[in-house]
Amino acid sequence: MARLVVEGLWKQFGAVAAVAGVSFEVGEREFFTLLGPSGCGKTTTLRCVAGLEEPDRGEVRIGGRVVSAPAARVFDPPERRSIGMVFQNYAIWPHMTVFDNVAYPLRLMKQDRTTVERAVREVLALVALEGLERRFPSQLSGGQQQRVALARAMVRRPQQLLLDEPLSNLDAKLREQMRFELKELQRRMQVPILYVTHDQAEAMGMSDRIAVMDAGRIVQVGSPQEIYTRPADRFVADFIGLMNFIPGRVVGRDDARLVVEVLGRRVTVEGPPGVSGPVTLAVRPEDLELDLLGEIPVRVEVRSFVGNVVDYKVRADGQVLRVQAHASVTVEEGAQTAVRVRRALLFPGEMRA
Amino acid sequence: MATGGQALAAPLPRRYRVDARTPLVLAAALLLALIVVYPLVQVLIRSFRVEDQWTLAIYARALTATNLRPLWNTVWVSAATSVVAMTIGTLLAFLLVRTDLPGRQFMRTVVVMPYAIPPFFGAIAWAQLLGPQGYLMRPVLELLGIERAPWTIYSPAGIVFVLAIHTFPFVFLTVAGALERMDASLEEAARTSGAGTLAVMRQITVPLVLPAILAGGVLAFMGSVANFGIPALLGLRVRFFVLTTSIYNALNIPDFGLATAMSMLLVVVSIVALLLQRRIQRGEGRFAVIAGKAIHPQPLRLGRLRWPAFALALTFGVVIAVLPIAALVLTSFLRYYGAPLELASLTTRHYVYVFELDQARRALMNSLGLATGAATIAMALGTVIAYAHVKAKVPGSGLLDVVGTLPYAIPHTVIAIAVLLAWARMGLYGTLSIILLAYVLAYLPFAIRTTSAALQQIHGSLEEAGRVSGAGPLQTFRDIVLPLVRPGMLAGWILVFMPASRELTMSILLFSLRSETIGVTIFNMQDGGYTQIAAALAVVVLSLVLAGNLALRSATGGRLGF
Numbered sequence: 001m002a003r004l005v006v007e008g009l010w011k012q013f014g015a016v017a018a019v020a021g022v023s024f025e026v027g028e029r030e031f032f033t034l035l036g037p038s039g040c041g042k043t044t045t046l047r048c049v050a051g052l053e054e055p056d057r058g059e060v061r062i063g064g065r066v067v068s069a070p071a072a073r074v075f076d077p078p079e080r081r082s083i084g085m086v087f088q089n090y091a092i093w094p095h096m097t098v099f100d101n102v103a104y105p106l107r108l109m110k111q112d113r114t115t116v117e118r119a120v121r122e123v124l125a126l127v128a129l130e131g132l133e134r135r136f137p138s139q140l141s142g143g144q145q146q147r148v149a150l151a152r153a154m155v156r157r158p159q160q161l162l163l164d165e166p167l168s169n170l171d172a173k174l175r176e177q178m179r180f181e182l183k184e185l186q187r188r189m190q191v192p193i194l195y196v197t198h199d200q201a202e203a204m205g206m207s208d209r210i211a212v213m214d215a216g217r218i219v220q221v222g223s224p225q226e227i228y229t230r231p232a233d234r235f236v237a238d239f240i241g242l243m244n245f246i247p248g249r250v251v252g253r254d255d256a257r258l259v260v261e262v263l264g265r266r267v268t269v270e271g272p273p274g275v276s277g278p279v280t281l282a283v284r285p286e287d288l289e290l291d292l293l294g295e296i297p298v299r300v301e302v303r304s305f306v307g308n309v310v311d312y313k314v315r316a317d318g319q320v321l322r323v324q325a326h327a328s329v330t331v332e333e334g335a336q337t338a339v340r341v342r343r344a345l346l347f348p349g350e351m352r353a
Numbered sequence: 354m355a356t357g358g359q360a361l362a363a364p365l366p367r368r369y370r371v372d373a374r375t376p377l378v379l380a381a382a383l384l385l386a387l388i389v390v391y392p393l394v395q396v397l398i399r400s401f402r403v404e405d406q407w408t409l410a411i412y413a414r415a416l417t418a419t420n421l422r423p424l425w426n427t428v429w430v431s432a433a434t435s436v437v438a439m440t441i442g443t444l445l446a447f448l449l450v451r452t453d454l455p456g457r458q459f460m461r462t463v464v465v466m467p468y469a470i471p472p473f474f475g476a477i478a479w480a481q482l483l484g485p486q487g488y489l490m491r492p493v494l495e496l497l498g499i500e501r502a503p504w505t506i507y508s509p510a511g512i513v514f515v516l517a518i519h520t521f522p523f524v525f526l527t528v529a530g531a532l533e534r535m536d537a538s539l540e541e542a543a544r545t546s547g548a549g550t551l552a553v554m555r556q557i558t559v560p561l562v563l564p565a566i567l568a569g570g571v572l573a574f575m576g577s578v579a580n581f582g583i584p585a586l587l588g589l590r591v592r593f594f595v596l597t598t599s600i601y602n603a604l605n606i607p608d609f610g611l612a613t614a615m616s617m618l619l620v621v622v623s624i625v626a627l628l629l630q631r632r633i634q635r636g637e638g639r640f641a642v643i644a645g646k647a648i649h650p651q652p653l654r655l656g657r658l659r660w661p662a663f664a665l666a667l668t669f670g671v672v673i674a675v676l677p678i679a680a681l682v683l684t685s686f687l688r689y690y691g692a693p694l695e696l697a698s699l700t701t702r703h704y705v706y707v708f709e710l711d712q713a714r715r716a717l718m719n720s721l722g723l724a725t726g727a728a729t730i731a732m733a734l735g736t737v738i739a740y741a742h743v744k745a746k747v748p749g750s751g752l753l754d755v756v757g758t759l760p761y762a763i764p765h766t767v768i769a770i771a772v773l774l775a776w777a778r779m780g781l782y783g784t785l786s787i788i789l790l791a792y793v794l795a796y797l798p799f800a801i802r803t804t805s806a807a808l809q810q811i812h813g814s815l816e817e818a819g820r821v822s823g824a825g826p827l828q829t830f831r832d833i834v835l836p837l838v839r840p841g842m843l844a845g846w847i848l849v850f851m852p853a854s855r856e857l858t859m860s861i862l863l864f865s866l867r868s869e870t871i872g873v874t875i876f877n878m879q880d881g882g883y884t885q886i887a888a889a890l891a892v893v894v895l896s897l898v899l900a901g902n903l904a905l906r907s908a909t910g911g912r913l914g915f
Contacts, residue, residue, distance in 0.1 A: 050817075050821055051820070051821075052820065052821070077820065077826075078820035078821045079820050079821070079822075079823045079824055079825050079828075081821075083821055084821065085817075085818070085821040087814040087818060088814075089812060089814055091812065091814035091815050091818035092818075093815060093818070093819075093833055093837075094837070095836045095837055104819075104822050104824075104832070108822060108823040108824055108828070109823065149818075152818070152822065156822075156823070162821075
């Protein structure tokens, strides 16, 4: 049974619908991510779940309890929802010690001192902050403050954990490390997580499922793999990973495959039936192969080594393409060669620049 | 409204959620209407009313040649003061921020001292220094072998001189601030383009801080326009009137109509200056390059001029900060003003007299009580308004903020008239209550501003974190917001208490027997020729000011105070 259910959520700011009919469910122990560019409505959605924003329409249920349903005039303020939340800037109270910060939610529940003490120590151990109880936030590093925020969000064992871009203020190395720790923490706490980020690598690395958002709506929901390999539309294809978009035209059919004319050449790709006329070919850089015998002649303009792969910028008939190849094969800058399309997605219609 | 298929999904109208904070905000709105709006509207209405008739007669009287004189005097005295203040303030700011002058930090503390001394104390002190029998005047006259000085401090020039000393810190502080915030790379870019030190100063630095110089100049102008103590102590006896002193005179006659009309003129001058300041600030937006970067440019090397410049700056600091206080202290210990300066002339009897004088003791208690009351009421009201506006974003609270900070633009003389018109008829005439009402009205903007600033420092997510932790709105306010703004509120309280405790301009128009403030008592002693008593009282008050400043500094960790 799903712990968090959001149905038809709608939130208007003046003339702008920040969230325009969003529905999703987060399952028991699921790590669910709202991913999208800034301004897509992902944070507003999260804040509606938290009760920090009051939605205009739709329904939010946490653990079976309806916490927000404007049509029925139901709105539980944040303090009456069983949630824990980590803010982008951590929001650690600077006038309280680490211990007091983490103990605050429990003290509000009027728990006795020994219970509070034990629970706080337990959760601080979980985030590896033992021994720092008496410190003030100003004496902590960014990573430590982040852990305090996590501990505070988890201490009263909420039904739902909400994380709003919690890693964006950490440096690259720490961010990497926290990704694994977050997954590990979730496994131990067995709490469902609703995670918000604009960083696709973060989303890909941690999520069980991802909802890609654009302009207040969910465009696609799926596992990281599904979203990467089968993006629902051009927006998702462009937003997730690198993608070459090449304008073309369906000119024929070869068994189940389509023959498409791109850049004056014909290539054969898998595609949905019934597509004809102008199309856009979407090809990942790793699905383009540098090969003298390939379909599309190109000239190598820039080559750059990125560890175990080599990034190329090649030019074909006026269009620049990105190609990723294994480091074992390299082609000189300025060389004339060709690329072969190994795999491609087909979107109907002309591409707009 | 919505486009196409989305029309179906048009949102429900947004409701404002009523919680425990609402009645508090409503109460604040009501108090604001009573304390701020009602009196100020009274001035406006009464300036058009004679014997229950709507008329322009009062303005006709105010705009006759004799009554236009004070308006003109106010404008030219303030303009002259502003020019002097801009010159001194800018030069000092450059010298103390941008050069390798020795002891710059110390000098910065010294030159803003006049900021903390009540202006009418300055007038008293400078009259003692440069008056006909002044401590500085006598040796000069003896040296030159002349009987009477061709110049007297009791003159428009004397007023401009003392006003300038008390207003130049405005310019100094704004220009020094701008120089510090200016991105050093702008100057370095000019230098790498081939410009020399002086060319950089003239072509890059000065144009960039010009808005700050002008903004400081307008502040100095407004301070001079609203000042009462200096033109009263130095101008009344030679019958040189500015608007504030004319209103004082009109009330002594008493001619309420004339006082009201003059008040409107004073408001107009003040508002014109304020609009000018707004324009300059908008102009400053164009130079948005001056934005908090902490890179300090190479200080300008003074070379051989280093020590002469230091001597000059030190002399200036001594003259404006040390001499006036020394004069007050000296006078307070002299048997009689003008006694020969020798050990035998010293006495403590004025202090003994002051502490035994009922009127002085009463005035001191009145002032402390009024300042405590005004600071507490203004901070309580100001905190509710600031919180409603900055944090809770209650609908309509923007208006509360505007109305609450409006008195900042109103000269205190006008506030006293407003309070008189509003409350004198209700039996409050001559009571401490009416002075308290004036103080709350006058100082409310300070309370709202400091609390707003403190609240803005608190990121919204800190409160939200309280809510998602399970605390309701009031509990969040108590546990999170209040502890975090407390230092700011304490600073705001002291910022109201300090000027209120030595206030003169309003209380001189509102006091009567038994409701004198310490400012009024000192003023009247000085005006009545009891120079030593006034000096002794002034020294007592200055000691309290100093103690208050130390408290302010420790409350704010050195951010406020001097």
